[in-house]
Amino acid sequence: MSGSRKSGSGDTLVDVVVVGAGFAGLSAAERLVSTGRSVVVLEGRDRVGGRSLSGEVAGVKVDLGATWVARRHTAIRDLASRVGCTTTDQFAQGRNVLWMAGRRRTYSGTIPKVSPATLVDMARMQTAVNKLVATIDVNAPWETPGAGRLDAISFGEWLDRKNALPNTRALMTIVSKVQWGCTPGDVSLLHVLRYIRAAGGLNHMLDVEGGANQDRFVETTQEIAKRVAERLGERVRLETPVRRITQDDEGVTVHTDSGRLRAGYAIVTAAPAHRAAIAFDPALPEQAEGLTRTWRMGVLSKAFVAYEKPFWRADGCSGEAVTDTGTVFITFDVSPGPGGPGVLMAFCDPRVFDGFDPETRRDLVVQQLVDLYGPQARIPIDYLDHCWGSEPFAPGGPHPAAGPHTTVSYGKALTEPHGRVHWAGTETAGEWAGTMNGAVLTGQRTAERVLTLLSQDVQEGASR
Ligand SMILES: Cc1cc2nc3c(=O)[nH]c(=O)nc-3n(C[C@H](O)[C@H](O)[C@H](O)COP(=O)(O)OP(=O)(O)OC[C@H]3O[C@@H](n4cnc5c(N)ncnc54)[C@H](O)[C@@H]3O)c2cc1C
Known part of the structure; x- marks a missing residue:
């Protein structure tokens, strides 16, 4: 049950419309629903999770987007454990590989051997x-x-x-x-x-040990989002991009291709650059508009290469490599265990990756893994990649690549509400901005603020 109703003109009526079904949007909705409020979450993509996306390589579930969680990321950890998801250590035993200026070296710990x-x-x-x-x-x-x-x-x-x-x-x-x-x-x-x-x-x-890259989720990060969305049920509507938000003194009207929703408030969790795809009436003030124009998204790509066994472990390597040459610039071991399959996760530079066909991309990555880990890397059993800059909807990530002058000029508009439109999303966080943890915190906080406003509206209505 979404708790939504229909108006005489056919509009869906709810307390709050949430735009985006990433961790911020789902967390906002979860909080609002827990207090009995009616909510609809509108997501432009055909899936929930936003910048979290699961894939499968050689039968192993992998994170094509967000992966790691620190011990101090308690908000996303709490959310994950509420829906039965668990963590595992990021494997970091053995020597790391450094390939700099055409030379291969190995080292232990965080500091490369230079x-x-x-x-x-x-x-x-x-x-x-x-x-x-x-x-x-x-x-x-x-x-x-x-x-x-x-x-x-x-x-x-x-x-x-x-x-x-x-x-x-x-x-x-x-x-x-x-x-x-x-x-x-x-x-x-x-x-x-x-x-x-x-x-x-x-x-x-x-850091891996004691740092942001300490743990991964066994079930993948998108699985957390899927399970939260399952609980929200029909309140979450996929393939429903929000095109326009109009507002008056009484509430907001959210326009999609399939109809309109009327609500007291809207919580928009789209990344700053993606706010630009929504037409606001009244229009956003200059500072908020400047934010959408200038906080363009950075881009990153990831590849996963699977082998029969994590053979690099037998060679005393951790699977962690850093290189300044070619397409791949970092690798990590995300194998499910020592017995196999062995899976290397590679961060790839979109400028020398995304434009190529899938076979060329695979060849580029495998060749580099041969340089880093030796000839055994030449025979993978499976391969998968994902280019975040090529996502058809809300492309880019992991974060905005905000250029000079854009934080001082427009940063304040990250969080400043536009009338009845409130902003959430990891970019709006203080501590933990840029992480899943930050996203969850902003969703919960913005929901609290909107709950207070909804109560005030009721009190004001009663006293009129
Ligand atoms: C490659 C990569 C690696 C990462 N690694 C990590 C990591 O290891 N650890 C970590 O903590 N974080 C990591 N992150 C960052 C993490 O994914 C984000 O911080 C977090 O998922 C952001 O959540 P969010 O809800 O704020 O935004 P999003 O996940 O971007 O969700 C916003 C949602 O809004 C939707 N939307 C946008 N516009 C509209 C519209 N007009 N109508 C309807 N829907 C709309 C989008 O489709 C999207 O689903 C990584 C990200 C990437 C891409």
């Missing part, structure tokens, strides 16, 4: 980043002291100004590609610092 000069330089840059990160106002980065200065340059320009050595720069480029789906020159320094602060610091953001 020259002493590079190690000193990396430590210097890490200290410089940490010093700036400590100044960031995570809830309102645009109000950080010196925000204008930090937002005026790209991360790449800052690395230049700091005279980062080539290897340090190469490693920072890899971090930028995997975190923001772009090169350091494309993203504002303030945006980078905000995300590092929100992620609990640079070490927490990058």
Whole structure:
């Protein structure tokens, strides 16, 4: 039962319309429904989960989108355990592979085996980043002291100004590609610092043990979303893109291709760039409109290559590799266990991946795995990839690649309600922005705010 009703003109009547069935939208709906409110969740795609998507390679379930969860990500962990999903450690035993400037080396721990000069330089840059990160106002980065200065340059320009050595720069480029789906020159320094602060610091953001990459979900992350959506039942409507939201003093009207819904409030969880696909009447104010124009999504692609066994483990390798050459720039071992199949997950650079046909993409990835792990990598038993920049609806991810000036100019509009339209979604989070955990928290918080407003509306109506 959705609890929705029909108006005389055929519009569906509910308390709240939620736009988007990712973790933010589903969490908002779950909270609203738990208080007895009527809700409809409208999702443009033919699936729930948003930037979480399951795939299968050699019979093993894998995460084509969001994967890891930190111990401190308690909101998504709670949600997962409520629907019976469990975690497993990210495998990290053995030596990691580093392929830099055409040379293969192996190392243990988080710090790659590089020259002493590079190690000193990396430590210097890490200290410089940490010093700036400590100044960031995570809830309102645009109000950080010196925000204008930090937002005026790209991360790449800052690395230049700091005279980062080539290897340090190469490693920072890899971090930028995997975190923001772009090169350091494309993203504002303030945006980078905000995300590092929100992620609990640079070490927490990058580490496996004790960090953001500590655990994976056995059932996959999309399975969590599917189970939450199952509980919401017919309240969730797929393949229903929201085209237009109009509003007046009494409520909002949400327009889709298949009809209209009338509600007290709308909670929109689309990423900032995707808000642009919705026509708002009254129109968004300049700052909110600027946000949708300038916070374009970064892009990232992932490939999974399956083998009979995780053969790299027998060679003493963890399956974790970092490389500055070619299409693949990071790999991880996501095998279900030691017995096989062995599965390597590879992050791929969309610029030298997405445009190729599937067979070429596979060849590019497999060849690089041969370079990293030896000739046994030449004979996979299965392969799967996903290009987030080529998604037909709401493309891009993992995060916006917000360029210089865009946080100070438009960041405030991330969360500022537009009348009866309220915003949620991981980009609107303070702490844990960019993660599934952040998405869940924003959904729950925005639902709370809207619940308060719905109660106030009732009180005001009664006193009139
Ligand atoms: C490759 C990749 C790797 C990642 N790795 C991790 C990780 O390891 N750990 C982690 O915590 N996070 C990771 N993330 C980020 C994580 O996926 C997101 O932070 C989180 O899923 C965002 O949830 P959300 O609900 O805020 O937004 P989304 O998941 O983007 O959901 C928004 C939904 O709104 C829908 N929508 C948009 N516009 C409309 C419209 N007009 N009408 C109807 N529906 C609309 C979209 O289709 C989408 O389903 C990764 C993401 C990617 C892409």
